Structures are given as C-alpha cells and as structure tokens.
Amino acid sequence: MKKYNYIVAAVLLVVGIGMIVGTMDFPYHGLSDIGGGFWPKLLGGALLLCSIGLALETALKKQPDEVTIDFRSEGMKRVLIALGIMVVFSVLTYILGFFVGTFFMVISCAILLGERNKVKLLAIPVGVIVFIYVVFEMVLHTNLPAGILF
Amino acid sequence: MKLRKIIAMLTATAMAAAALTGCGGSKEYPSQNISVICPYSAGGTTDLCVRGMTESIPDGVLPSGVNITVNNVTGGAGLVGANQFRNSSSDGYTLGIVNCDLVLSKVNGNTDISYDEFTPLACLMKQPNLILVSADAPYDTFEEFVEYAKAHPGEVKVGNTGEGTLTKLSAQSFEQALGLEFTYVNYDGDTNSITGVVAGEVDMTCCSAAPAIGQLTAGTIKALAITDNERTEMFPDVPAMGELYDELKDIRILTWVYLAIKNDAPEEVVTYLQDAFAQASATEEFEETLAAFSIMPAEFEGTDGALQFMQEQYEFYDSLIN
C-alpha cells in the first residue's frame, strides 16, 4: 500500500496545483465578493496540504503493509479482465447500441465468474434484455442508446 | 465445431439486437415521451408555467402513452439547462425554454446562445415583477422605500437569482435611474429569495407573482410596486413604478417565458407542437391552472411575432446595461 499511497499523494499534488492554476483568472473583489475562483483555490490548497500529509504519514508509518494490491493474483486478474470487458462494452454500446453491448457484457461476466452452463449463458442475457426492453422501452418510454449505426 | 457454434450464436444475437433496436425507428411523431428541459428548480415560476401548459393539453391531442415530462436542469442562472438544450438532439423530442434570462445572459456576454437559434412554440408567461419587502419593514409604499434606500446607500440587501437574471435586472433598472445603491445577495431560485425576505436575511426582492402568492396572502410580505408603467388586472391595488416616478416611465421589466424547440427540428414537429400548445392554452383547465399559480394569461404571437418580441427585448436590455 505504501507505494500506492505515494502515487495517490502525487496525483493529489498535481490536482491541487491544477485547481489553483486553473482558476487564476477568475474575478476576485475582496472577501465580500469572492467570485468563482476562491473556493477552488481553497480546495486546491487543501489538496496540496493533504498530499504532503499523506506522503508524510506513509513515510512515518512503522507498521508493515497490511493491504497490498497484487496485480498478479487470481482475483486482480479477474478484475482487470472485467474492466477490459467494460471497455469493450462501452465501445459496443456506442457503436452498435445498448442491447448488443449488454448481451456481450452479461455473457462475458458470467463466464468470467465461472458459469459454464451454455443454456444459462444464453438464457440470462436474453432474459435480462427482454426484461429491460419491456420495462424501460415499452412501459417507461425511455430510449436506451441505439448507437451511431442505428 | 465450437467456433461455428459461437459464430452462429453471435450472428443470431446481432440479428436479434438489430431487430430490437430497429423497432424504435420510423413511427409517426410523437411516438415516445417528449421531455422539456426546464433550467430552473421544480416549483419555481418557470417550472410551474411549463407544467401548467404541458398538463393542460386536452386528451386526445397526444397519442396515448405519450407524455410530456419536465426535466429540471438547474444552475448558472439558467445557462446549464440552456446549454443542455442547445446540445440536445434535434429529433423533436427535446424541448426547452427561451426566456428573458437567456437573452439577458447574452447581453451580459455570459453566453453565446442566441434566442434565434430556437423556434418559439408557445408563450407561457409575460408579466411584470412584483417588488416585495417584508411585512414589518419600516416602509409601506414604494416612495418610502426609495427614500430609505437613498438614506442608506449600500445597506439595502436585495435577493436575486444570480448575475444576469431578470430578478436582478428588475432591481438594477430602478437602482440606476433613481440613484440608489443596493447590495446583491444570490439565491438558488425565486422561492428561496422570497424566504430570504421573510426571514429577514435580505430586505427586498423582485420576482413574479407565482412564487410569492402564498406569502402575500399570508401577510408575511407586501408588494410595493410592479416593474411596469401600468397597473395589472391581477393586482389592481399595487402601483406601477412607472406611474410613481417620471424617470421610470419607459421601463417595462417583464418576466417572459416561451416554450421552444431547436431550429433544426423537422417542420411537421414544429407545427404539431404549436398546434397542441395552442389547443392547451385555450382550455379552461389551463386558465384555472394559471389563475391558481397567479400567472396572467399571455398570447402567443406566432413564430415571427414571438421572435420580433425577443429581438425588441434584447435591444432593450442592451440599452439598459451598456
């Protein structure tokens, strides 16, 4: 965790500086008219302090790391695959529409979690899609994304 | 073998998906819910006008199952909603609002969205604002208030709904003309600024009658004048500021709201909607709703007449500010 704490601290540092710099040219007419830049600058400064504090706290902690993120473990590999599935899902939904994307996503996630029964693998996505179609498109008249091809 | 099965499955899926999504395609307008982006919070003046109109459309005008829903997108003096409206799809299913605040924001340079990017469909409201103060304020008439403000420059706090809104302009119009100096306090909506007057957080606010009527009848606030040069039917006892002061006789600050749609929406859609709203505004139900909200009925002048009015308002605000 120590390594990641430092990464987070570094990110916070950058974001904090970014917030201060990004609102440099907002009007400020004294405390009775603080304008739109006062609060972000305040928060940016706070983030800077926090990032320094986090780095210090991590450095000074003498206890061994309790939590580690092992990217090579079974569980984390699955999570990374799941995130990959989501990326593909996003692309599919954007291009081909929600139902195609969802179909793909449900099957892949189920396989990822260990489902091997082919009947179930087909029935569940179809069932979910039909349910959503009926409830959201027909009853509630919501238009789920249809992608740029449709 | 397995590969073939997978390909077959995928093809079947693709076809099924295509069939499902294709279903939504070519139906007659309107074939699904229409949404109106209201750039102000629920229960405020604009929101009430919109709901009043959309709910009064007579049965049978819209196909069954089709509703007009109101989607409140608040913030930035109405600009957040306006931006969303301008960037919405032009399929005719998203409507929006063109109102005085939008034109005012353009005059102030806060936005580049112009009223002529939209086609007006119906006029929801066109009435002057009330100048409201707390019931136990030390002034009972508009003149007394002006004298008080002259004697206490910078101390009179005026509640308004933000930079570039009509509620602020209402106060600024006579602030400038009469040589007064106010301090402006921002609220999220006109209901909130009225509560501010009731609570004593601010001394005065200018807004339309709808959000104020509850407190007015309860007697916690009083109306000193209207921001117009003639009295209105709805409040015959409230003087017009133009009749009290010569400097103000040409100033007419009206809160006006139009339902609109983007210019590139199909023409049949525009005609359909204008027609539907015209039918709605002729119903008794609509008149009753307006009366309940203390909104005065307004005529829709048709696309060209409405755009002309907006043009005049734009020039008027420009002259006041610049």
Place this chain on the structure above:
Amino acid sequence: MMEYFVSALTQVVQPLNLAVILLGTIVGILAGAMPGLSSIMALTIVTPFTFSLGGNSGILMLLGVFCGAIYGGSITAILINTPGTANSAATCLDGYPMSRHSPGRALAISTMASTFGGLFSALALFFTAPMLAKVALNFGAPEYFALGIFGLSIVTGISSKSVFKGIIGAIIGLALATVGIDVISGQPRFAFGSVYLMGGIAYIPLLIGVYAFAQGLTLIEEKVTEKAKKDIKLERILPTWADIKKTSPTILGCSVIGTIIGAIPGTGGDIASWLGYTQAKRFAKDSSQFGKGDPRGIAAPESANNAVSGGALIPLLTLGIPGDAGSAVMLGALMMQGIIPSPLLFENQPVQVYIIIFGLIAANICMGLLGFGGIRIFSKISGVPKEILTPIIFVFCCVGTFCMNHNVYDIFFMLIAGAVGYFLIKLDFAMPPVILGLILGPTIEKNLQKALVLSDGSFSIFFTHPISCVLIVIAVVSLMLPLITYFVKKKQGKNEEAAAE
C-alpha cells in the same frame, strides 16, 4: 376541526386511493432496491401517470413512491452490500455483516426502523409543522454553510481507519463539485471545453459507480462459491423482543434527527442516515459491534432516512421549498392539485393537508406490511448465485445511470468512477465522504459566498449566528479529536519506548 379530519380520512381510505398508495409503495420499494435506480427517478417517471389519475389519488401515489423508495434501498444494502439509494449507504456497514448469517433478522430490523421513522415524521408533520417551519426559516446562509461542514465532518469521522484518508475523500468530493458552470459568476470551471463536463459531475453516476459498480468488481475479485448459502434457515420474519428493546432508543432518537434534517430544505436522507449512524455509535454503551452487525447500526440509519419523508414535507408545504430532492418532484404535483404552499396552508386548506398526512401514514403502513411480507422473497436474493447476480447488477447500473439524463456519457463516467473507486477502496479510502463532498459541495460554496456578502466580507458572521457557530465548533472538534488522540497516543508510545530502554 373534526369534520376536516373525518373528511380527509374518508377520502384516503377509498379503495382507489388505497390501491394507488399500495402500488406507489411497491414501485418505490422496487426502484429504491435496484442499485442504479433512485427515488428521484421513480418519482419523475411516476409523476405524469399521477396527473391522469386526477384529484388526490395522484399525490397519494407519489407519497407511496416517496416512502417506498427510501426503504427499498436498504434491502440491497443489507443483502448484497450495494445500497439501492444513497440513503442506505450507512445501512451496509452493519446490515451486510448481519445478513451473512441471518438475513431475515437484518431485514426485519430495517423494516421496523423504517416504518417507525416514517410514521414518526408523519405525526411530527401533523403536530409540529408550523413550529418546524420556523426552524427552516432560521436557516440562512451561515447556517447552511455550517451544516454542510458539519455533515462532512461526521462522515469522515467514521469511514475508514485513517481519518486523514476520510478527509482527503471529502476534499476530493468537494473538488469534484466545483466542475461545471460556477453559479456565482456563470463561468465554466474545469470543463476543458467539454459540454458534458460543463453540466457538472452528476452525483448519481458517481454514486452508482463507486457503490454499486465497485462492489460488483469486488464480487468478481472474490468469486465466492455460493453453495453454502442455500443452507441458511429462514428464521421468523418479525424482529425479536430482544432486538426491539435494544434498538428502541436508537430508533426514537434517529427518527427525531431524521425529521429535523428533513425539515431543513436541501438536506435529505443521505445526510440523515449518516448522522443517525454516527450518533447511535457515539452514544451506545457498547459500540464494539458497530460495523460487525450491531442491530442498532441497522436501525439508526433506516429510521433516520425514513423520518426524512415527513420532515421534508414541512418546508415544502409551508414555504414552497422542498426539504429534499424527492419532495422537489412532488411540488409540481401538489401545486397542480391547487395546494399552494404557504405558512397558512394548515389553516386555509386543512383537508388537503390532512389528506397528505393520512396518506403518508398509510404509505408507511403499506411499506411496513410489504417489507415484512416480502422478507422471505428478498432473502432469496442473497441466495442467487453470484455468477448471475453480478452481471445483472452491472446491467442495472448502466441502465439506471442512463435513465437520469439520457446521456450515454454518463454510463462511461460511471464505469470510470467505479474503477477508480474500487482501487481507492482497496487502499482504504472510504467512499461515503467523497459522495457527501460532491453532494454538499455546492451548498457549502454558495452559502460561503452568500454569507460573506451579507457580512460584507467578515468571517465573524459564522460565529455570531448561534446555530452556525455551534455546528462549526462541533465539526472542528469531531475532526480534531481523532488527530489529537493519534498524537497523544504516539507521544505515549514514545514515552513507553523511552521508558522501556
């Protein structure tokens, strides 16, 4: 007076009206339970239908949805550690641990607490509305600022082992809230020219992402096989006397908290539930079980969040200002029925007001009955194999996110937020402070600015207003307390080390 009572009562108990209340409550519970669907969404979708119902039936249906949705979130919070709505995020902390061995008991406590909270606030609405309305009036800019800071401080206090990380989370939330068009000056901030970002960071996609989606990722990582679950015997569906006795004081206290928070415009179940939880933990004689399945840890947030329902109607009816986001949707429906919010509403339109109150009571009773009756069915959800449940959760996350603004970019944002949230959670950054920071950020900033305008630039306004002063002091103390204890302990540790040498 009695005639109004009777008239209102007879209207509410008509078959049609009871039916719509029931229907509304069912819809509300379902919407609240599904992670991804929220009560605001349910209310917005149901509102058009209520207009065609006409008369009071529409309002009664909305009241049913309103109450049901607040309760519904607890079901999934308890069973699958995924709050159905932000109101029930605190319920996960003790609800989920308890549900691993006795889901029925957890659900029973939650239902009982929710129903009591709702009924309590309905009665409060009836008896104390004019008084509480004055409380709402006393909340001006400094008070809102202080309340926002206070709300944040209590959440950071309990969220993670490192209070510091909790504070960081809160500041991240506040920072996210600054993205978009600045309400004060009308200029875009941190939008990088993107139209999507100009609208600001919507909290629903973020909420769904970091709670529901991140939880789904955790399920994927754990990949627990579910065979053991089928052996759980379902105990009685009503709470035991022991549980009732233990949680009664908590429920009562948190109902009061919820009603008051509801009465303050702009604050809702999310803050109330956290406040209830932290107060319950603070005042508990033995707080060691909190976070491991203490019944009070379930009862507290659930009674607080349902008590918001009646409280939120108070400023709505008397001032026209909604007490929370859900009641904001109801405002339009109420005005359509000719109910004009006014301080004199209770005197001018008593029948209408009583109809609303009785409707609220009826809705809460329905909710309780449905809740208890449904416990057996709900418990089965935790028995659904995770291979099926997880993808379904993902799908509802996406659909729910999309339904808010019909914007496909929201879905992408939700996924990204969920992924980042998942990693942050693993690093012991709790998510509740981030969410609350996002929700409270605009309130805090706007009221800071307003208060400074009112005081002409002086910070003393926060301390000359009594409510504001008290809230800020408590906030600072509760934040400083863990830090002070930390340093004191370290010093003690150092002294002991030195002494040992």
